[in-house]
Amino acid sequence: MQAYxxxxxxxxxxxxxxxxxxxxxxxxxxPGDVIDLMLSSNDIGADKKSREQLExxxxxxxxxxxxxxxxxxxxxxxxSLGQSLWQSTSVMQEILHRLPITFELGIMALLVALLxxxxxxxxxxxxxxxxxxxxxxSLAILALAVPGFWIGTLIMVFPSIWxxxxxxxxxxxxxxxxxxxxxxxxxxxxxxxxxxxxxTMRLTRTMMLEVMRQDYIRTALAKGLATxxxxxxxxxxxxLIPVVTLVGLQAPVxxxxxxxxxxxxxxxxxxxxxxEAVSQRDYPIITGVxxxxxxxxxLINLLVDLSYGLLDPKVRYR
Amino acid sequence: xxAVADTVRTARRQRTPLSGPxxxxxxxxxxxPLGAFGFVVCLxxxxxxxxxxxxxxxxxNQISPINRLKPPSEKFWLGTDNLGRDMLSRCLxxxxxxxxxxxxxxALATVVSVFIGIVSGYLGGKIDMLLQRFVDAxxxxxxxxxxxVVVSVVGPGMGPVIxxxxxxxxxxxxxxxxxxxxxxxxxxxxxxxxxxxxSLPRILWRHILPNVMAPVIVLFTTRVGxxxxxxxxxxxxxxxxxxxxxxWGGMLSGSGRSFMYMxxxxxxxxGLCITIVxxxxxxxxxxxxxxxxxxxxxxx
Numbered sequence: 001m002q003a004y005x006x007x008x009x010x011x012x013x014x015x016x017x018x019x020x021x022x023x024x025x026x027x028x029x030x031p032g033d034v035i036d037l038m039l040s041s042n043d044i045g046a047d048k049k050s051r052e053q054l055e056x057x058x059x060x061x062x063x064x065x066x067x068x069x070x071x072x073x074x075x076x077x078x079x080s081l082g083q084s085l086w087q088s089t090s091v092m093q094e095i096l097h098r099l100p101i102t103f104e105l106g107i108m109a110l111l112v113a114l115l116x117x118x119x120x121x122x123x124x125x126x127x128x129x130x131x132x133x134x135x136x137x138s139l140a141i142l143a144l145a146v147p148g149f150w151i152g153t154l155i156m157v158f159p160s161i162w163x164x165x166x167x168x169x170x171x172x173x174x175x176x177x178x179x180x181x182x183x184x185x186x187x188x189x190x191x192x193x194x195x196x197x198x199x200t201m202r203l204t205r206t207m208m209l210e211v212m213r214q215d216y217i218r219t220a221l222a223k224g225l226a227t228x229x230x231x232x233x234x235x236x237x238x239x240l241i242p243v244v245t246l247v248g249l250q251a252p253v254x255x256x257x258x259x260x261x262x263x264x265x266x267x268x269x270x271x272x273x274x275x276e277a278v279s280q281r282d283y284p285i286i287t288g289v290x291x292x293x294x295x296x297x298x299l300i301n302l303l304v305d306l307s308y309g310l311l312d313p314k315v316r317y318r
Numbered sequence: 319x320x321a322v323a324d325t326v327r328t329a330r331r332q333r334t335p336l337s338g339p340x341x342x343x344x345x346x347x348x349x350x351p352l353g354a355f356g357f358v359v360c361l362x363x364x365x366x367x368x369x370x371x372x373x374x375x376x377x378x379n380q381i382s383p384i385n386r387l388k389p390p391s392e393k394f395w396l397g398t399d400n401l402g403r404d405m406l407s408r409c410l411x412x413x414x415x416x417x418x419x420x421x422x423x424x425a426l427a428t429v430v431s432v433f434i435g436i437v438s439g440y441l442g443g444k445i446d447m448l449l450q451r452f453v454d455a456x457x458x459x460x461x462x463x464x465x466x467v468v469v470s471v472v473g474p475g476m477g478p479v480i481x482x483x484x485x486x487x488x489x490x491x492x493x494x495x496x497x498x499x500x501x502x503x504x505x506x507x508x509x510x511x512x513x514x515x516x517s518l519p520r521i522l523w524r525h526i527l528p529n530v531m532a533p534v535i536v537l538f539t540t541r542v543g544x545x546x547x548x549x550x551x552x553x554x555x556x557x558x559x560x561x562x563x564x565x566w567g568g569m570l571s572g573s574g575r576s577f578m579y580m581x582x583x584x585x586x587x588x589g590l591c592i593t594i595v596x597x598x599x600x601x602x603x604x605x606x607x608x609x610x611x612x613x614x615x616x617x618x
Contacts, residue, residue, distance in 0.1 A: 018455030026464070027471060138352075141604070145597035147547060149554045150589030153570050157578045157585045256462030260551060274463065275555065278470040290459070290467050297458040 004309055012302060019294045020075075024068050027287050081288035086280055091288040094273065099292070102269035104174065105192065105261065106254050108185055110247065112193025113200050118243065120197075121204025122236060128209060136201065143198035148257050151191050152264040169266040188261035195257070196250050203246055207239035214238075241312050248304035251297050345609060353605020359598035366410055367417030374407035378564040387581040397583040399574055405587050408564040412591060415565050416546050419476065423483035423549075424541040430488025432534055435495025436522055440503055450496075456489050461548055469557045476559045479552065483545050491537050498530040505529075532610040539606055543599035550592050566592050 055061045062070070074080045081091035120140075124133045160166035167187050174181040211217065212235055220230045259271030266272070270289055277285035347354040366373060382402035390397045396405035438449040464486055472478045502508065503526070511521050552558040553567030561568060569588040578585045 014451045015455050015458070018452050019458060022452075022455055022459065026467060141600055142593075142597055145543070145547075145600055146593045147550055147554075147567070147589065147596075149551060149567070150570060150585075150592065153575070153578070153585050153589065157582055160579060161582055252458060252460035252463075254460075256460030259460075259462055259466070260554065263555060274466060278466055278557070281470065286467055286470055290463060293463050294455070294459045297460070298455075301458065 001309060005306060008302060008305055012298065015298055016295065019298065020072055020291065021068075023287060023291045023294065024071060027283060027290070028064070028067070075291075081291070082284040084277075084285050085282045087282075091284050094285065095270065095288055095292050098268060098270045098273045099296075101171075101267060102255070102258050102262070102271060105185055105189055105258050105267065105269060106251075108182075108189035109192035109196060109254055109257075112190055113196035113250075114243075116193070117197035117200025118204050118236075118240070121201040122208055122231065122239075124201065124205045125208030125212065126231060137205070140198040140201050143194050146194070148191050148195065149260045149264060151194070152188070152261060155187060155191070156264065167265060171266065171268055184265075185267070188265045188267065192254065192257045192261050196254060199250060200243060200246060203243055204239060207242055208235060211235045211239045241308070244304055244308055244311060248301040251300045255293055255297065342609070346605060350605035350608065352601050353608075356598040356600070356602030356605065359594065360602055363413060363595050363598065364417060366413040368414075370410040370414040374404075374410040376404040376407040378408050378411035379403065379562040380407070387577060389581070390583055396587045397581060399569075399581070399584055400577040405569075405583065408569060409566070409587050409591050412564045412566045412569065412588065413595075415476075415559060415563060416549070416591075416595065419480055419483070419549050419559075420542045420546045423480045423487070423545040424538055426480065426484025427487035427491060427541050427545070428534060428538045430485060431491035431495045431537060432527070432530075434489065434492035435497075436499050436526055436530070438492065439496035439499030440522060440526055446496075449492075453489060453492060461486055461490075462551060465548065465552050466555065466557060469552065474557050474560050476563075479549060479558055483548060486548075487541050487544060491541065494533055494537055495530060498533045499526055502526055502529045536603060536607045536610060539599065539603040543596045543603065546592065546599070547596050 052061075071082075074082070079092060081095070083089070084091055084094065120136050124136045127133050156166055168180075168184045172180045172184060212231075217230060217235055220234050221227065225234075255270075258269060259274060261267065262269045262271035263275055270293065274286065274289045276282075277289065346357060380403060382398070385394070385398050385402040386400055388394055388398040388402075394404050394406065396409060398404055399408070434449060434453070438446045465482055468482045469478060472482075508521065508525050511525050516524075549558055550565065550567030553565040554571045556568075556571055558568055559565050561572065566588040570585065574584055
């Protein structure tokens with residue numbers, strides 16, 4: 001297991017280097033002058049700083065390679081992502097402040113997805129080709145097509161028209177009032193988890209159908225083991241291994257969706273930070289959020305891979 | 319030899335009445351009713367998009383203060399917005415934008431996927447290793463975050479949105495093409511072409527590409543849905559094609575939002591359009607995958 005972990009950690013290095021290059025190049029090499037955009041008349045605070053000042057603040061007066069190594073060096077050796085252009089706060093601090101909020105939203109959505117997706121997937125597989133199977137499968141395809149921001153909009157508008165109730169939009173931190181915080185996060189988490197639960201359901205169903213055809217399931221049933229035990233102990237345990245991988249694959253989708261939910265329900269997480277930074281063209285924050293999101297997703301995938309080793313003994317010693 | 323040629327010719331002739339797309343359609347309607355339904359809705363969507371100028375009763379930006387926030391009626395089937403613009407017309411023109419963006423971005427994405435996938439899968443070795451690490455890193459960034467960041471640098475607009483969505487989904491989709499190329503690469507006909515000294519472009523173009531077309535077609539179809547969904551999300555955040563262009567996502571956001579409490583129909587139509595079209599493309603794509611490429615069944 002140790003060798004496996006070490007090998008997996010080493011494989012992380014090229015991915016992270018590429019990720020940093022993608023972030024750097026995306027923000028700097030794309031045609032269109034960042035400074036021009038910042039200085040355009042409709043921008044907040046653009047008149048406060050001159051072109052040279054902005055170039056110096058963004059480090060754009062240096063050659064590209066120097067810029068890259070300076071940027072990476074500051075991250076690796078000082079843990080610094082630079083300063084916000086307009087607020088002059090540390091970008092890293094700002095992100096660390098917002099990250100737990102998005103994380104909470106993501107974990108809640110993940111719980112929704114797993115708690116709804118796995119049981120429905122098992123049901124659908126066990127009752128293959130019955131009415132229940134068709135209905136749940138059709139609903140799953142539908143859930144993949146409904147945009148989250150539309151459901152969010154409907155939930156903001158209709159309950160308020162019908163019953164004069166609308167979701168709370170002034171954020172309460174978890175430490176201040178845990179119950180109120182969880183209640184507030186519940187609706188966005190449900191919407192965010194919806195599409196994910198559909199994907200989980202479809203995968204669980206496919207895997208269950210495949211596992212249920214295996215000899216060891218037939219053996220278990222033939223020796224008189226209760227159907228329930230066979231399904232839960234023998235089939236589900238094996239069917240769930242790919243679902244763990246799915247969590248890693250869906251992590252970026254979840255983070256992307258969180259941006260929209262944070263915007264609709266005014267939750268001050270990473271997504272809202274990014275959107276605020278975009279509207280103010282605060283490039284150090286944009287770059288910082290971009291990089292941190294990528295790194296977090298890479299780390300989630302690392303955890304997924306490691307837990308894969310724990311769940312599936314076949315992987316462990318390979 | 320002549321006999322063989324004759325048989326081949328007869329066989330070809332016999333297949334003609336129901337060959338190609340027609341026979342495929344027959345199979346689609348017989349075996350996959352839901353997929354066929356999706357296909358019909360897709361055609362309808364395409365039709366609305368192409369003929370929006372003819373079908374729409376009003377212009378998409380025809381402001382009429384006297385008719386503001388009118389509920390659905392005979393005159394305005396889907397009601398009007400806060401500027402008195404007809405929602406039906408806006409939804410139809412929105413379909414036009416979605417068709418343009420969906421098809422062109424998905425086409426670009428497919429070309430990019432095929433290029434990277436074939437080069438990476440066929441050449442293998444170091445190039446494959448490097449390209450795949452790059453794709454790995456690329457895929458760890460959420461689509462929407464990349465979109466937001468790039469739009470923040472390039473500025474919003476139809477062109478940038480198409481190019482970014484195309485590149486974004488193109489790089490991600492290259493995995494599927496690469497997988498298909500890996501299994502085709504070892505076939506006897508490829509080795510035969512290699513040993514007769516066929517040039518690399520010729521092998522890729524004449525031998526590899528035609529044999530990975532099935533997953534590529536499926537990829538293109540599913541990408542159209544994904545692109546429309548992503549574009550609407552971007553427009554919702556105010557980073558898509560700027561107003562007054564009537565994008566479906568854009569209609570649900572911005573200044574119109576506060577009027578939804580007075581005029582709830584504003585919140586319904588654009589969202590329904592997105593859902594129905596993406597649903598139709600998804601079920602059609604699923605059916606297409608089952609019929610064309612059984613290997614991909616169950617994958618997403």
